[in-house]
Amino acid sequence: MSTYEAAGVDIAAGEQAVELMKSRVARSRRPEVVDDVSGFAGLFDASAFLKYRRPLLATSTDGVGTKVDLARRLGVYDTVGHDLVGMVIDDLAVCGAEPLFMTDYIACGKVIPERIADIVGGIADACALAGCALIGGETAEHPGLLQPDEFDIAGAGTGVVEADEILGPDRVNPGDVVIGMASSGIHSNGYSLVRHILATTDLALETQLADLSRPLGEELLTPTRIYAQDCLALVRGGGVRAFAHITGGGLTANLARSLPPTADAVLQRSSWEIPPLFMALQTYGSVPQAEMDKTFNLGVGMAAIVAPDAADDAVRTLADRGVPAWVLGEITKGGGTANLM
Numbered sequence: 001m002s003t004y005e006a007a008g009v010d011i012a013a014g015e016q017a018v019e020l021m022k023s024r025v026a027r028s029r030r031p032e033v034v035d036d037v038s039g040f041a042g043l044f045d046a047s048a049f050l051k052y053r054r055p056l057l058a059t060s061t062d063g064v065g066t067k068v069d070l071a072r073r074l075g076v077y078d079t080v081g082h083d084l085v086g087m088v089i090d091d092l093a094v095c096g097a098e099p100l101f102m103t104d105y106i107a108c109g110k111v112i113p114e115r116i117a118d119i120v121g122g123i124a125d126a127c128a129l130a131g132c133a134l135i136g137g138e139t140a141e142h143p144g145l146l147q148p149d150e151f152d153i154a155g156a157g158t159g160v161v162e163a164d165e166i167l168g169p170d171r172v173n174p175g176d177v178v179i180g181m182a183s184s185g186i187h188s189n190g191y192s193l194v195r196h197i198l199a200t201t202d203l204a205l206e207t208q209l210a211d212l213s214r215p216l217g218e219e220l221l222t223p224t225r226i227y228a229q230d231c232l233a234l235v236r237g238g239g240v241r242a243f244a245h246i247t248g249g250g251l252t253a254n255l256a257r258s259l260p261p262t263a264d265a266v267l268q269r270s271s272w273e274i275p276p277l278f279m280a281l282q283t284y285g286s287v288p289q290a291e292m293d294k295t296f297n298l299g300v301g302m303a304a305i306v307a308p309d310a311a312d313d314a315v316r317t318l319a320d321r322g323v324p325a326w327v328l329g330e331i332t333k334g335g336g337t338a339n340l341m
Contacts, residue, residue: 030100030133042135044101044158054163058097061156062087066191070220072149074205077115079223080153081122083188086224087247088157089130090302093231094243094258096167097159099132104155106139109146119153122223130228132157169260171241172331177311178255178265180272180328181230181318183301185222189248190295194220197285211276219277227302230323237317239310246297253294255303255338264334265305268341271328275299293340303328 034043049055064083071080081104089099104123106116116139127134137155146152186194197203205217212219227245234240242258255265278299282292292298306314311327318325329341 030131032100033133033135042101042103044133044135049160052160052162055160056097056163056166058092058095058159058161059156060088060091061154062091063152063154064188066195067188067221068152069195070191070205070217072151074217074221076221077118078122078125079221081119081124082126082223082226084123084153084155085126085130085132085157086226087188088155089127089132089159089228090224090226090231090245091247092157092159093228093302094167094245095161096165096231096235096240096243097161098232099130099157099159099228101133101135102127102155102157103135104137104153106137106151106153107142107146108139108151109141109143110148111139111141115151119151123153123155126223126226130226131232132159132228165235167235167240167242169242169258172258172260172263172305173241174263174331174333175308176241176305176331177308177327178267178329178331179304179306179311179314179318180300180326181227181302181304182225182272182324183246183275183297183299184225185219185275185277187224187247187297187301189297191220193285193287193291193295194281197281197287201284203284209276209280211280216280225301225323227323230318230321231302231304233317233321234304234306234314237310237313239307239314241305241307243305244303246300246302248295250292250294250296251298251300251303252338252340256336258303258305259331259336259338261336262333263336264332265329265338266332266341267329267338271326272299300328305331 032045032048034045064080068080071077092099124134207216231243244255244258246254259265278296315325
């Protein structure tokens with residue numbers, strides 16, 4: 001007899017996963033969240049926008065990429081949920097938007113309730129850090145398409161920003177200062193290259209390298225630093241022109257997106273020390289510097305472009321919030337490119 005369960009879909013397991021994750025999801029709740037008894041949609045009270053003169057909604061969507069494969073191999077699932085929030089919500093912060101809510105999507109070969117609850121719990125915990133609510137999501141079981149231990153995650157977030165306060169290239173001028181904010185590690189970009197290095201060298205997830213305090217696998221799973229509230233704190237302090245979230249493409253490619261066509265960013269490599277994890281991957285994988293530059297964040301997870309007289313306060317504000325920061329470079333006349341010197 002053919003049944004849904006015989007085809008590999010376990011509805012009861014999915015319901016158990018929902019029950020396990022409920023308490024952690026509740027931690028991310030904002031006052032504007034409205035309960036939908038049916039559970040088919042997430043509701044958010046838009047009357048909160050009445051305080052704005054002209055509110056614009058900002059939205060972003062992303063995933064974690066092949067970092068999920070390392071999480072699967074190590075059996076650690078809550079950190080990639082944290083990564084997902086960093087990838088989605090920190091993109092909203094670039095234009096100065098306050099994050100409001102997020103939804104997630106998980107596809108897996110087999111629903112293992114505890115594993116799904118760990119993933120969603122990590123997403124919810126990170127949403128609480130980012131100041132947004134996790135108001136909905138979906139878990140889909142794909143037997144035959146994915147192996148029982150395989151999964152992938154994606155998410156979408158929404159924020160709001162006053163129309164005349166949007167940050168971006170039009171506010172950037174020569175003489176402005178570029179502030180670097182330290183990453184917590186590789187974040188969630190470049191893991192296809194990381195996995196290639198692991199597959200073609202004698203490095204293993206269990207390897208303990210001299211310059212690292214933890215086994216390589218644990219270092220690689222370090223969750224993405226979430227900068228949303230730190231960026232908003234800088235905005236409140238004044239003088240912020242633009243942000244750049246350093247993701248795929250590296251520091252120069254992402255920072256160039258926040259420059260006008262008449263200005264360049266001149267960045268000083270000597271202004272920060274590249275973390276040992278990146279150096280180890282470069283050495284063991286024989287990765288050219290140019291490839292490192294365009295693949296990894298190299299220790300800079302977010303950059304802010306600020307007015308010259310706001311630079312010192314920006315660095316102090318970030319330090320007070322536990323985010324190592326420094327003057328990374330300056331804005332000069334040019335043609336819209338960012339350059340590492």
